[in-house]
Amino acid sequence: MTEMTELIKSRRSLRAPYDPRRPIEPEKLAQILEAARWSPSAHNMQNFEIVVVDDPQVLEAIAHIERPVSETFVRENYAQLSLSEEELSQRKTGILGIMFPPSWRKPDFRLADLSAEEIAAMRRPLPASPLLLVVVYDPSRRAPASEGDFLGIVSLGCVMENLWLAAESLGIAMHIVSSLSSGGEVKEILGVPERLVIAFSCRLGYPESVSPPYLRVRREVAAFTHHNRYGG
Template sequence: MTNLADLIRNRRSERGGYDPDRRPPDADIRAILEASQWAPTAHNMQNFEVIVLDDPAVLAEIGRVPGGVSAEFIRENYAQLSFSEDELIAKGTGLPATMFPPEWRQPETPSDDQPAADLIEHGFLDQTMRSCPLVLIVVYDTRKRAPASEGDVLGLISLGCVLENMWLTATSRGIGLQVMSVFSDTGIETRLHEILTIPDHMKIAYACRLGYPATQPARYLRVRRPLEHFVHRNTYTRHLAPTR
């Protein structure tokens, strides 16, 4: 695919297992990294670094880091699920429940003071990484921020631009990608700082696992809100008129 509109519409999060013996070619990896290089950033700060992980020994060591799914994730994820295609289409947002394990689809979500040990998936990062041959970790310098940006919102937008550039480039080359936000979890991030000798002032924004699906990826219904539901014209109370 070379058409930008097609790339945007066909970009997906490839959540299944990847073929550990099929590594993306160096030329494709470089193209993805060059896409990050040209991402727009606030004040052209370019306040990010990318760590390429493709050494099997390093990936294996990271895979042994204890991970898991928090009760908070399960609670908040459940609120976004739809349990039929009709429900998903009507909402226009969220994900089908069938994408997640049965134990994550229970209405009895834990309260803030409940550990929900029976719902939390205990394990290690290798279960998340699914034997992928390549991981990119994006880090940023916490000592810097965009001028006059409360909470460094502009800096966070910049990191999102970096991700989108890399993701669309990977899609254009037939490479699967999934964002792994778990890498920025406090406990996991501390261990990764030790393994990868990341300086204390650099924080992990997110990680991406890249590769080729080991099996034919399961396709699920994807929904988006119609433009007239979220686009406003000249005033917030006036929505964009539907196309006739």
């Protein structure tokens, strides 16, 4: 149990470049996919398929897809930002603002106010990685009587966590890239049928250099636990 808790706690998002010349060993990739295979899903629907991308040319094409940022994203993201480590330590939720360009760190963000340099900075390609997993699902199927397929979507989260914990246990870093889910370009490059939707994509690999540790925060257990009665 302690080992499991340690694994859960050591799993983290590693957004740095991964060495593109150091592929994931096939037996480790097989173990990661095996972990996805055994994910729990509502009604055991197993509502996912995974496109494994390790062809350098395809990775390069995906890395250079434009991932436009919407004003809505930046405005809503602002609510999650702490502008210092002290603030983040106190809030215990959200992320550190320095991950994002300075222009994003204000509540009244407008795309129209950005300079040419700021727009160019937003066009940076995806950091390198030898492997990308693109998890897709069919939104026309749903878990029985599950409004908006809420239960199906929760199931996709279970796949994500299984993949992530398996990768972590094998010493492989992972980074979720939600911005690849919105556009149709990834689907087009990968030949994913129109009817399917990208649930999430993740980069996996071995970091090119040791990343400095960053502040990771969580609420205390007591802050989200209610005994016998909500609020009790």
